[in-house]
Amino acid sequence: MNQTTKVKNVLPVFSITDFPILQQKVYGKRLIYLDNSATTQKPKPVLQAMNDYYEKHNANVHRAVHVLSQRATTLYEQAHEVVAKFIGAEAEEVIFTSGTTASLNLLAYSLCTDLEKGDEIILTEMEHHSNLVPWQQIAKEKNLVLKFIPLTKDYCLDLRQAKKMITTKTKIVSVTQMSNVLGTINPVPELVKLAHDVGAIFVVDAAQSVPHQSIDVKKLDCDFLAFSGHKMCGPTGMGVLYGKKHLLQKMKPFHYGGGMIREVRWDDSSWNDLPGKFEAGTPNIAGAVGLMEAIRYLEKVGMDNIEDHEHTLTAYALKKLSGISGLQIIGPASNPPTSLKQPTLLRGPVISFVIEGIHPHDLGEVLDKEGIAVRGGHHCAMPLMAKLGIAGTTRASFYFYNTDDDVDALVKAVKKAQELFG
Numbered sequence: 001m002n003q004t005t006k007v008k009n010v011l012p013v014f015s016i017t018d019f020p021i022l023q024q025k026v027y028g029k030r031l032i033y034l035d036n037s038a039t040t041q042k043p044k045p046v047l048q049a050m051n052d053y054y055e056k057h058n059a060n061v062h063r064a065v066h067v068l069s070q071r072a073t074t075l076y077e078q079a080h081e082v083v084a085k086f087i088g089a090e091a092e093e094v095i096f097t098s099g100t101t102a103s104l105n106l107l108a109y110s111l112c113t114d115l116e117k118g119d120e121i122i123l124t125e126m127e128h129h130s131n132l133v134p135w136q137q138i139a140k141e142k143n144l145v146l147k148f149i150p151l152t153k154d155y156c157l158d159l160r161q162a163k164k165m166i167t168t169k170t171k172i173v174s175v176t177q178m179s180n181v182l183g184t185i186n187p188v189p190e191l192v193k194l195a196h197d198v199g200a201i202f203v204v205d206a207a208q209s210v211p212h213q214s215i216d217v218k219k220l221d222c223d224f225l226a227f228s229g230h231k232m233c234g235p236t237g238m239g240v241l242y243g244k245k246h247l248l249q250k251m252k253p254f255h256y257g258g259g260m261i262r263e264v265r266w267d268d269s270s271w272n273d274l275p276g277k278f279e280a281g282t283p284n285i286a287g288a289v290g291l292m293e294a295i296r297y298l299e300k301v302g303m304d305n306i307e308d309h310e311h312t313l314t315a316y317a318l319k320k321l322s323g324i325s326g327l328q329i330i331g332p333a334s335n336p337p338t339s340l341k342q343p344t345l346l347r348g349p350v351i352s353f354v355i356e357g358i359h360p361h362d363l364g365e366v367l368d369k370e371g372i373a374v375r376g377g378h379h380c381a382m383p384l385m386a387k388l389g390i391a392g393t394t395r396a397s398f399y400f401y402n403t404d405d406d407v408d409a410l411v412k413a414v415k416k417a418q419e420l421f422g
């Protein structure tokens with residue numbers, strides 16, 4: 001794969017023409033897509049694989065002996081294996097869901113079944129609503145106590161507080177590995193250790209980390225990990241829940257119906273082996289095929305290349321954006337000069353900022369007219385906004401196909417907006 005366009009800081013191991021959607025102009029300008037935390041664009045091999053699936057192999061899985069069903073089943077099972085290998089898990093530890101949100105809801109309901117009044121669940125102040133509301137609602141129902149690890153003034157987690165908060169009362173700790181607002185990368189291994197030392201379960205919301213860095217669930221030693229296919233070049237409506245086998249085996253199913261049973265009698269039923277036990281109903285087979293192809297694509301580009309490229313790009317963007325007067329970065333302001341693979345890594349390629357006198361929605365509209373797609377608002381993290389005392393931010397979030405030229409265009413457009421509103 002060769003990148004041919006002459007632009008600055010381009011990852012040389014893929015071709016931008018793999019992404020048809022990025023070839024278009026909007027309002028007569030080159031489309032610059034900087035809303036990758038919301039969803040990423042899809043390369044041709046992913047689109048082709050999903051199309052091929054529907055054109056040549058479409059059938060239901062695990063239900064019939066005809067040739068199409070056999071092919072669909074093989075592809076669906078292969079997808080579990082490819083995902084499992086990508087995160088260092090076993091295929092039966094990989095449950096397909098509709099996304100991170102669905103994975104976290106499954107966990108909140110299944111893990112809290114046996115908890116008792118006063119048991120504690122520890123989250124952080126930087127959680128996305130999807131890793132907050134499910135726990136909050138089950139906590140209300142069962143009289144559990146929710147606590148939030150606070151932020152430091154540098155937008156990192158306060159580990160000293162975390163150490164005090166995680167006690168023998170703690171039953172579950174659930175933390176985002178990378179904030180979708182601040183870009184902060186949290187020290188998951190340290191937090192896992194704190195949780196395990198008191199016998200608590202550790203859940204990782206990896207929606208924003210799996211797309212950008214190599215993840216090995218066995219090395220992290222987390223108990224569960226959730227992510228979404230659409231944030232990593234795959235289709236929407238397709239997500240993953242990883243769980244340690246012995247924990248998944250102990251848990252009750254979340255959804256009941258076809259596909260997840262071993263035997264059904266009038267009065268009771270027994271459950272299928274993993275992962276089928278947690279995959280009731282006809283699954284998103286085309287989605288699984290698309291996610292499998294997305295992972296193959298990312299592996300060709302190379303997760304290490306992606307990390308390195310985004311690390312340099314983020315450092316460049318932070319430097320350029322923080323040079324704009326009246327602009328404040330909401331998140332760690334710099335990246336350490338080390339590689340993202342070093343334990344000192346602080347942040348990923350998500351940059352939120354506020355500008356004196358310009359509402360994020362107004363700025364978003366001006367940037368849109370310049371062909372630049374960003375997100376403005378609370379980013380599904382209202383409690384974090386309340387904590388920071390702001391209504392929202394403008395957020396530029398990058399992926400491996402972004403370049404320094406995209407950053408330059410963003411900076412130029414922000415300055416133009418300041419002139420307009422100034």
Ligand code: C6P
Pocket residue numbers: 037038039098099100101102128130131176178179180205207208228375379380
């Ligand atoms: N954040 C964003 O623009 P779903 O929607 O289920 O694929 O992912 C939910 C989710 C969970 N955790 C984190 C840290 C996330 O960032 C997201 C999705 C998008 O920031 C859409 S709100």
